[in-house]
Amino acid sequence: MAEVRLDCMYEACPIPLLKAHKKLQQMEIGDVLILETDHNCSIKNVVDWVKKQGHNVDYIELNEGEWEIYIEKAK
Amino acid sequence: MTSKAIEELKRRRQGEFKKKNSQIPYAVIVTAISLIIYTICIKLNHHSTFWMIGLLFGITLQRSRFCFAASFRDPILVGSTAILKAILIALIVSTIGFTIVEYASIGDAGELDKIRTLGQVYPVGLHTVIGAIMFGIGMVIAGGCASGFLMRIGEGFLLQVVVLFGFLMGALVGTWQFEFWDKILISKAPTVFFPDYVDFPIATIVQVIVLVALYYVADWYDKKNNIMVM
Numbered sequence: 340m341a342e343v344r345l346d347c348m349y350e351a352c353p354i355p356l357l358k359a360h361k362k363l364q365q366m367e368i369g370d371v372l373i374l375e376t377d378h379n380c381s382i383k384n385v386v387d388w389v390k391k392q393g394h395n396v397d398y399i400e401l402n403e404g405e406w407e408i409y410i411e412k413a414k
Numbered sequence: 415m416t417s418k419a420i421e422e423l424k425r426r427r428q429g430e431f432k433k434k435n436s437q438i439p440y441a442v443i444v445t446a447i448s449l450i451i452y453t454i455c456i457k458l459n460h461h462s463t464f465w466m467i468g469l470l471f472g473i474t475l476q477r478s479r480f481c482f483a484a485s486f487r488d489p490i491l492v493g494s495t496a497i498l499k500a501i502l503i504a505l506i507v508s509t510i511g512f513t514i515v516e517y518a519s520i521g522d523a524g525e526l527d528k529i530r531t532l533g534q535v536y537p538v539g540l541h542t543v544i545g546a547i548m549f550g551i552g553m554v555i556a557g558g559c560a561s562g563f564l565m566r567i568g569e570g571f572l573l574q575v576v577v578l579f580g581f582l583m584g585a586l587v588g589t590w591q592f593e594f595w596d597k598i599l600i601s602k603a604p605t606v607f608f609p610d611y612v613d614f615p616i617a618t619i620v621q622v623i624v625l626v627a628l629y630y631v632a633d634w635y636d637k638k639n640n641i642m643v644m
Contacts, residue, residue: 340419342423349571349572349573350573351556351557351558351573351574352481352483352484352557352558353484353487353488353491353492356492360642360644363644364644369419371419371420371423373423377570377571378557378566378571379476379479379566379569379571380479380481380483380484380557380558380562382479383479383481383484383496383497384484384488384492384494384497387494387496388492388494388642391494391636392643392644394644395416395417395419395420396416396420397416397420397421397424399424399427399428401427401431402431403437403570404569404570404571407427409420409423409424411417411419411420413417
């Protein structure tokens with residue numbers, strides 16, 4: 340169970356989503372991707388996309404305007 | 415949808431990052447200042463009411479993470495229409511809302527000219543297409559439309575301060591070039607206003623039906639397409 344960190348600070352939508360998609364393809368089942376972002380659009384569109392694809396996902400706000408999205412590859 | 419591994423990670427990370435300082439006092443101060451400015455300026459003219467509406471719009475946009483850029487980009491780029499469906503619902507609500515406002519303000523349903531002046535009806539033509547393409551390209555590169563990037567500057571997303579300069583320059587060039595576009599395209603384009611052809615209530619109902627149909631098409635597209643499947 341590896342943890343992979345992905346820095347998407349200062350990246351505008353939809354770059355975080357495209358980066359996450361690329362990274363997830365290289366990961367094994369059960370690995371967790373930690374995506375750091377400060378773009379609030381990502382919370383909506385990354386989380387929605389991951390849910391639609393059927394992986395596990397959740398996020399927290401670390402500081403005001405700074406989020407971490409956790410994605411566990413489920414299949 | 416969450417899992418054990420994610421829950422554990424969340425708990426660990428939340429422990430590492432204690433929230434340093436609360437922003438709530440700033441919010442209270444800013445709210446108080448804007449209310450004071452509002453009460454002073456409302457005596458002069460109505461503009462401060464619009465300012466208040468703008469502030470409330472901003473809060474709604476920020477809390478809902480609503481994004482017009484994403485709504486039109488995501489269906490093509492990632493195949494998700496969740497935000498587009500939200501836009502369609504907003505259009506349905508505003509169509510009905512505007513009808514009520516327009517009826518209430520003119521009193522008599524027969525006076526179409528009054529509705530026309532009230533509901534800002536503009537000519538449509540080739541200039542709409544050119545403008546839409548230019549705006550669309552800019553919007554996706556900038557990572558947000560006019561309302562979205564202003565809201566994110568307020569939130570502290572630094573990249574969009576650069577966008578602000580581009581936006582100001584674009585608005586300036588647009589105003590400067592407007593006469594040119596007006597001469598070659600806008601003045602020749604027809605103004606389409608449905609209530610000219612059918613009754614006002616029928617126009618409203620037809621528009622709502624079309625929007626509902628589009629909603630179902632968007633819903634179907636979301637399930638059907640396989641762009642960016644994992």
